[in-house]
Amino acid sequence: QEQLDEDIRLMLEAGLNAVRIAEFAWSSMEPEEGRTELDWLLRVVERLGTAGIATIMCTPSCTPPAWLTERYPEVAAVNHAGERAQHGSRRHVCPNNPVYREHCGRIARVLAELFGRDDRVIGWQIDNEVDIWQEWGCYCEVCVAAFRRRLRSKFGTIDALNAAWGTNLWSQTYQSFEQVPAPRPGYCHHPSLLTEWIVFQGDSVVDYVAHQAHILHEHVSQPVGTDMMPILSVNYAQTHRHLDLVQYNHYDSMDNLWRQVFWMDLVRPVKDVPFWNTETATCWNGGTLSNGYKEPGFCRANSWLPIALGAEANLYWLWRAHWSGQELMHGAVVSSHGRPLHIMKEVQEVSKGFKTAGMFLRGTRPTPPGFALHVSSLAWAQFRFQSMVQGFEYIESLIKRVYRPLMDTHLRADIVDPSTPLDAYKLVFSPFLPALDESNLRDRLYAWIKAGGTWVVGPFSDVRTLDGAKPRHAPFGCLEEWAGVFCKYELPGDPVEQVIRWSNGRESQGSLWYSGFETGGAETLASYTEGPLDGLAAVTETRLGKGRIVLLGTMPVAADLKTLLLQFAAECGIQPSADATPNMLVVPREGKSGRGLMVVELQNRPGTLTLPGESRDLLTGQVLS
Numbered sequence: 001q002e003q004l005d006e007d008i009r010l011m012l013e014a015g016l017n018a019v020r021i022a023e024f025a026w027s028s029m030e031p032e033e034g035r036t037e038l039d040w041l042l043r044v045v046e047r048l049g050t051a052g053i054a055t056i057m058c059t060p061s062c063t064p065p066a067w068l069t070e071r072y073p074e075v076a077a078v079n080h081a082g083e084r085a086q087h088g089s090r091r092h093v094c095p096n097n098p099v100y101r102e103h104c105g106r107i108a109r110v111l112a113e114l115f116g117r118d119d120r121v122i123g124w125q126i127d128n129e130v131d132i133w134q135e136w137g138c139y140c141e142v143c144v145a146a147f148r149r150r151l152r153s154k155f156g157t158i159d160a161l162n163a164a165w166g167t168n169l170w171s172q173t174y175q176s177f178e179q180v181p182a183p184r185p186g187y188c189h190h191p192s193l194l195t196e197w198i199v200f201q202g203d204s205v206v207d208y209v210a211h212q213a214h215i216l217h218e219h220v221s222q223p224v225g226t227d228m229m230p231i232l233s234v235n236y237a238q239t240h241r242h243l244d245l246v247q248y249n250h251y252d253s254m255d256n257l258w259r260q261v262f263w264m265d266l267v268r269p270v271k272d273v274p275f276w277n278t279e280t281a282t283c284w285n286g287g288t289l290s291n292g293y294k295e296p297g298f299c300r301a302n303s304w305l306p307i308a309l310g311a312e313a314n315l316y317w318l319w320r321a322h323w324s325g326q327e328l329m330h331g332a333v334v335s336s337h338g339r340p341l342h343i344m345k346e347v348q349e350v351s352k353g354f355k356t357a358g359m360f361l362r363g364t365r366p367t368p369p370g371f372a373l374h375v376s377s378l379a380w381a382q383f384r385f386q387s388m389v390q391g392f393e394y395i396e397s398l399i400k401r402v403y404r405p406l407m408d409t410h411l412r413a414d415i416v417d418p419s420t421p422l423d424a425y426k427l428v429f430s431p432f433l434p435a436l437d438e439s440n441l442r443d444r445l446y447a448w449i450k451a452g453g454t455w456v457v458g459p460f461s462d463v464r465t466l467d468g469a470k471p472r473h474a475p476f477g478c479l480e481e482w483a484g485v486f487c488k489y490e491l492p493g494d495p496v497e498q499v500i501r502w503s504n505g506r507e508s509q510g511s512l513w514y515s516g517f518e519t520g521g522a523e524t525l526a527s528y529t530e531g532p533l534d535g536l537a538a539v540t541e542t543r544l545g546k547g548r549i550v551l552l553g554t555m556p557v558a559a560d561l562k563t564l565l566l567q568f569a570a571e572c573g574i575q576p577s578a579d580a581t582p583n584m585l586v587v588p589r590e591g592k593s594g595r596g597l598m599v600v601e602l603q604n605r606p607g608t609l610t611l612p613g614e615s616r617d618l619l620t621g622q623v624l625s
Contacts, residue, residue, distance in 0.1 A: 003338070004044065007320060008051045010334055014344060015351020019048060020278060020315055023058035023128045024090070026107065027065035036110055049120030056278070056315075057111060057121050059212055061104040062128035063090045068103060075100035077133045078140040080184040091131065094138045095208035096146050108212045109219065116220035125247055125278065126212045126226040130205045132233045137201030139182050147200050148177045164467045165192040192468040194385040199378060202234045210242040227278040230263040232380040232395065236270050237417035246270050248306075249279035249317070253292050258602040260305060261585055262403045266375060266415035268310040268366065276313040277306035282343045286329030299346040301600050307354070308587045308598035310366045316347070357618040363593025369412040370574045373402065374430040376418055382434050382468050388460060389512055390494035394432060397555075401511075402431050405558040409566055410576035410586055422448040426572040429456040429565070431555070434464035436477055446482070450545030454568050458552035459513045475515065483542045483551045484521030489532050490514060493554075500526045500538045500554065510538060510554030517553055525550070525564075539564075579610040 011019070022029070022041060030036050045055050069076055069087040075097045076085040085092035093100050108126075115121045137143065155161040158174050167173045172190055174180055183189040183197050209226050216224050223244035228236065230250055240246060246267045250260055267275050282299050284290045294302075303314050322328055323336040333347055334340050354361065375398060383394040406413060414425070419439035422428060428448075436442040449455050462476040471477045475487045491498065491514040498514050501507045503525055516528055516536030526539040538553045556564060569575070578586035583603040589596055597615070601607050614625040 004047055006338055007334075008047060008053065010338070010340065011053060011319070012051060014333060014340075014347045015355070016053065016319075016333075016347075017351075018054040018056060018122065018313060018315065019319065020056040020058060020125060021045075022060060022111075023125060024060060024063045026060035026063055026068075029060060029111075030065060030107060031067075033067055033071065036107075038110070038114060042114065045115065045118065045120050054122040055115075055120055056123045056125055056276075057115050058125040059104070059108045059111060059127060059216075061093075061100075061107070061126070061212065064093060064100070064103070068100075069093075072099050072103075074140070074142075075103075077138040078143075079134060080136055080139050080182075082139070084140075085133075090128065091133060094140050094142060095133075095204045096138070096142050097140070098142070101208070101211055104208075104212055105215045108215050112216050112219035116216070116222070121222055123222045123245070123276070124216055124220060124224045126209050126216070126224065126243075128227060129229050129249060130209055130226055130234055130239075131229065131231060132198065132201045132205065135233075136185055137198070137204070139184075143201075143204070144182045146204070147182060147197065148180060150200055151180060151196070152177050164465070164469065165190060166469055191382075191385045195378075195381045195468045198233070198381045198384065202377060202381075203238070205234045206238045206242075209239055213242040223273075225276065225278075228267075230260075232375070232377045235377040235417070236267065237419050240270050244271070245273050246275040247278040248275055248311075250277070251279075251281050251285050251292075252302075254294055254298055254604060257298070257302060257305070258404075258407065258583075258585075259399055261309065261407060261602075262399050262415065264306055264309040264311070265413060269414040269416055269420065274310055274312035274365070275306070276315070277311045278313070278315050279317040280306075280314065281331050282316050282333055282347060283331035283341060286331065287327050288329060290329040290331070295604060296346070297604065299343050300350055301602065303347075303350040304353070304598070304600050305585070305602075307361060308366075308585065308600050312361070314350075353619050360589075360593050360596060360618055364589035364591035364596065366412075367588040367590050367595075368424060369414060370425055370572065371411060371413045371427045371569060372416045372420070372422070372425040372429070373398075373406070373413045374418060374428065374433050375415050376433060376435075376438060378418075378438050378466070379432060379434055382464060383432070386468065388463075389492045392460075392512060397432060397512075401555055401558070402429070402561070405561045406565065407585070408558070408582040409562045410578050410580060410584075411565060411569055411574070412577050412587065422453065425453070427454045427456070427569055427574055430461050431456075431458065431552070433457070433461040435466045435468075436462045437466050442478060446478075446544075449482075449547035449549060452546040454548050454550070454572050456550040456552065456565070456568065459515065459555055479549075479551060482544060483517075483540055483549045485517035485519055485537065485540055485542075485551065487515050487553075488518050488536055489516045491516075491531070491533060498531065498533060498538075498554070499529045500556075501529050502526045502560070508557055508560055510556060512555045513553075514538070515553035517551070522551070526556075526560075581607040581609075583607045584609055 077094045225243050225245045225247040227247040227249050248267045284292045318332040320334050321332040321336040380394050418441040462479045493512045497509045516533035522540040522542040524537040540551045542549045584607040585600045587598045
């Protein structure tokens, strides 16, 4: 009680108005099967509420109690070597196990019945940082059987699977679904099998979250989410079909803070409500050792960043540092002995700023950009097992080769799943999107382009089926036909990069991959100047109905990509968000509270912004022009 009172006093001193509790507390909630002890939890919620601090309640399914894993050992995940996970970690349980699902649902229901109509509780978090266990998932009997049922449901017959995957290569043809193995790391398995297994594991996690979400929704009036990490192994769009809002956790260094713009531009459009940044560090990270000291000002920038990009909450991990167990060295707001860390003043400054700008923040949202960038969990899985060219890594290439140049130009974009409707966008960029048939995207894109959309596509797009095989009739599924080109030759970028000449005569290099096109009805924007590709088109533009397709046969260098996207954005009526240096994030916002800009400096160095007119700084009251 004394520590609770002191924590609340310090929370109020820090300016906090919401806390997230109970995600790892199952053994305290239910010390024995069927015997729940929740008075302590109710007391915490009551004491916080009396102080004006709201609670985000978490289900504890990430860390089962010892009695559960001892009495029901089958709930523990099994690795590829057949070893069951030991008790005492986290997220070490099988997402498909019916016994574990039953217990997770039961404790979630107990919590929901107690707190589901409590005004002091403002939301729910399911589990914690859901992901595929140990990168390959669970190999227990339940999962392997479910995987084979999935294959049977998807293909109908084993002959259809063999035809889609082309299993006659290396004599991999199956006579029954029971012959299809659960693929293990270290083996040269068929890439279609590997992709299907990993997608199945990710979908199992989606279904695991949905199971608890359905139970909570029967009893609670508050919004329900699950705190996800910056990864693509679990599909954001699919997960949130069952949830009310996106919750997101991240821990980045000072050098990499700018990368979070990519991820927050991904989580923002998933739901049409502001997201919650449910975890981030105030200072350093640390499990068994402290790492990543942040210079003064980082906490301020890091805390405002999600708010600028569409969040309505920013929470820290941890409030009070642990005094035992895991993560003893992790940064926090106060130490394990209750003394405020050096970062307390920045936390107080952020809290004060949120209140000062509160009316503007509540009454505005980031202005819709009209520009979308496709990102796909299926693409991540396909590239994981077939990177296509030396050194290519999907997420890193998206962030460094595509999104960093976008940020430098101050072109704002929504990062969207292939299932996202395209009506809100005038310009769509689809780099590294191997399978266009995901979520019926191919047909929807065609109609959108014909109606007036501008589609920039490639490289490595439309080159695989949903099962990871190549189209048989051409290098692409439809791009030759739509873009009015014929792909004569293709070359990998490793080890020699090819020179391209743009229509204005300027020469530069492409990168990664080189598709050389003969043009029919297409206009050549850039062509190759050497080797087997000499004279073939590298970048083309084609009219299709009222819209157009810009086909990238190679990935332009950053300067050329910026020029290209700025040109087509301008022709679509899309302008950069600001005239500012690249280290400045500038997010236009608008709504019932008017219009304005949120500006965050991301690289800890001087930057400049030219304001569009006379403006008032909401934090200081100063009028600037």
